[in-house]
Amino acid sequence: MRSGYLGLLLAVSLLxxxxxxxxxxxxxxxxxxxxxxxxxxxxxxxxTKRTGRSVLAYYGDxxxxxxxxxxxxxxxxxxxxxxxxFLTAQLDAESIEGTYGKAPQRTFVEDTFQKVWxxxxxxxxxxxxxxxxxxxxxxGPGAKAKPRSAAPEGEAPAAAPR
Numbered sequence: 059m060r061s062g063y064l065g066l067l068l069a070v071s072l073l074x075x076x077x078x079x080x081x082x083x084x085x086x087x088x089x090x091x092x093x094x095x096x097x098x099x100x101x102x103x104x105x106t107k108r109t110g111r112s113v114l115a116y117y118g119d120x121x122x123x124x125x126x127x128x129x130x131x132x133x134x135x136x137x138x139x140x141x142x143x144f145l146t147a148q149l150d151a152e153s154i155e156g157t158y159g160k161a162p163q164r165t166f167v168e169d170t171f172q173k174v175w176x177x178x179x180x181x182x183x184x185x186x187x188x189x190x191x192x193x194x195x196x197x198g199p200g201a202k203a204k205p206r207s208a209a210p211e212g213e214a215p216a217a218a219p220r
Contacts, residue, residue, distance in 0.1 A: 091137055114129070
């Protein structure tokens with residue numbers, strides 16, 4: 059079986075559908091709260107503060123299935139505004155395009171020149187590593203939803219996975 063095909067299968071299982079905009083692992087950015095995250099996954103490995111947000115991170119022995127790390131960014135009202143995941147399996151650009159189509163916005167992180175694809179309607183941001191494969195994915199409420207707190211645009215994930 060081709061590794062690209064395996065990556066596509068993983069992408070389909072991990073990424074919310076553009077048509078349905080489902081939550082990731084039962085957590086819905088814009089509506090789920092911090093207590094729901096803790097009830098579902100247990101106490102996080104770390105809790106940190108970052109630019110007006112709290113970040114609950116699960117990694118190491120507590121890494122969620124399919125990830126090396128999962129970060130839940132929570133606003134001052136304790137609502138999840140963004141989820142960032144660092145995948146265990148490698149995904150390539152072809153797998154992402156097979157799931158979401160061509161990215162309507164393509165940019166990069168200025169200090170690292172890391173390639174970033176943005177799907178604003180779906181609330182998905184894809185961060186590529188130096189090897190050209192997907193390093194991280196961020197999920198937000200999407201352009202159609204009205205989140206309580208908006209995430210700064212183009213912001214990189216809170217921390218590299220451990």
